[in-house]
Amino acid sequence: MKSIVTKLIAILMLPSMLLLASCDDDNPVNPEPNPPEEIPAVYEDLPGELISQDETWSNDTTLTGPRFVLPGVTLTVEEGVEVSFTYHNQNNDEVGTIITLPGDATNFDEPRASGRLVAVGTADNPIIFTAEQKEVASWGGIILAGEASNNVPGGLGEIEGLDQAVQYGADIGGGESFNDQDDSGRLSYVRIEYSGYSIADGSELQALTLYSVGSETQLDHISIYQSVDDGVELFGGTVDIKYLVIKGAQDDTFDYDQGWTGRGQFWVGVQTEGTRSNSGFENDGCDDQADCDGGNGPTAPQIYNATIYGNDVANGEDIRGLRLREGIEGEYKNIIIANFGKEIIAPIVVDEDGTEANIGSSLTFGGNISYNNANDGSSLSYYSDLGLQNMDPQFVDAAGFNFALESDSPALTSGVAPPVDDFFDQVEYSGAFGTEDWTQEGSWVRWSD
Secondary structure: OOOOOOOOOOOOOOOOOOOOOOOOOOOOOOOOOOOOOOOOHHHHOOOOEEEOOOEEEOOOEEEOOEEEEOOOOEEEEOOOOEEEEOOOOOOHHHOOEEEEOOOEOOOOOOOEOOOEEEEEOOOOOOEEEEEOOOOOOOEOEEEEEOOOOOOOOOOEEEOOOOOOOOEEEOOHHHOOOOOOOOOOEEEEEEEEEEEOEEEEOOEEEOOEEEEOOOOOOEEEEEEEEEEOOOOEEEEOOOOEEEEEEEEEEOOOOEEEEOOOOOEEEEEEEEOOOOOOOOOOEEEEOOOOHHHHHHHHOOOOOEEEEEEEEOOOOOOOOOOEEEEEEOOOOEEEEEEEEEOOOOOOOEEEEEOOOOHHHHEOOOEEEEOEEEEOOOOOOOOOOOHHHOOEEEOOOOEEEHHHOEEEEOOOOHHHHOOOOOOOOOOOOOOOOOOOOOOOOHHHOOOOOOOOO
16 A cells, blocks of 8 residues: 655646535535534645535536545435536646545554545446536546556556646655555446546547556446447456446547556447447557566556457548557457458557567467458468457347347357456357347436437
């Protein structure tokens, strides 16, 4: 356990202020039974509202600006609640975000674990995080930050998309240790809509960003709709994600790097026509090879059963179904890449930066399908190692966002067996679905306005 902010706020770039929430009259925050503990000085100047004691939001509410969940504190959002954020008017201070902070062993009376966001809905009664004006980029998104492993030199990284220096990970150069069992809460049957914001090129907020989030965090049945940047981005960590649906991310759909070593199964990514959507997956192994060689290791996830559906338009971008680079390792299996019909470099591209040397050893493929793509990738020198088959998976109704497989689909038996463990479901098919469309169960997934 480490102190998040022995270095955290010393160089704040914004004026010190707390933004008041503009909430509905039925403000759902529970009354505090005791006076709040004194907030350490390192947190006092964070430019947003600090959640310093456990809170439960029980009713719909509209908020302005960021909410920081301090170490040792749990923010609970109850089933069926809709949390809306007001438009920020391009004012960085007023960009709506929920940010959980990593553990702190120094600044409180006792060591504290990471702050937690617990939002558990149901298929019929999901929890919705959205924008008041229902337009993309109207608020920031959800950020969970923890203390699990990453391959950032020294072990400490800095959260993107914020003006203030908020760190994640652990100062392993200073003798601290990563906590791979870090718990940043639970999201289940949650919808995140109209998110994303950029304070500068290369420093963006997306719908869901996970920084060194650990394996005790539970993420499942998450629907992301209309994000101006990536759908989900992971910076290191060991967290697993299951049943993930992303529609309309305007950059990459699934983006991760800095040594993420978690597992993923049943992921769906659908790009939106008319946007600048880039790759389905954009995944990096290690920015600093020397640091990877020092023991933290490259990004190395296990990804099984995903469906990536392109927007079938030519938009002048470098488009790939999967782009893998910077020495990435791991498993990419049972993935369907379809409908990049107008423009695509290849369904799967392993960059010639040394990463291609990992193919067949630390980077493996199998049970993957390419369909209706402008380039099937067969000209690649390593094509035979990608586990790609060119065939029609026979979706039930792709135009209606039903990517289940017809009863006679060859994809029903084209998959390879996932690892046998406590996470993966044992299925034989390629893609995120068998013959049943689990996104149609209840109202937790949003496909259109």
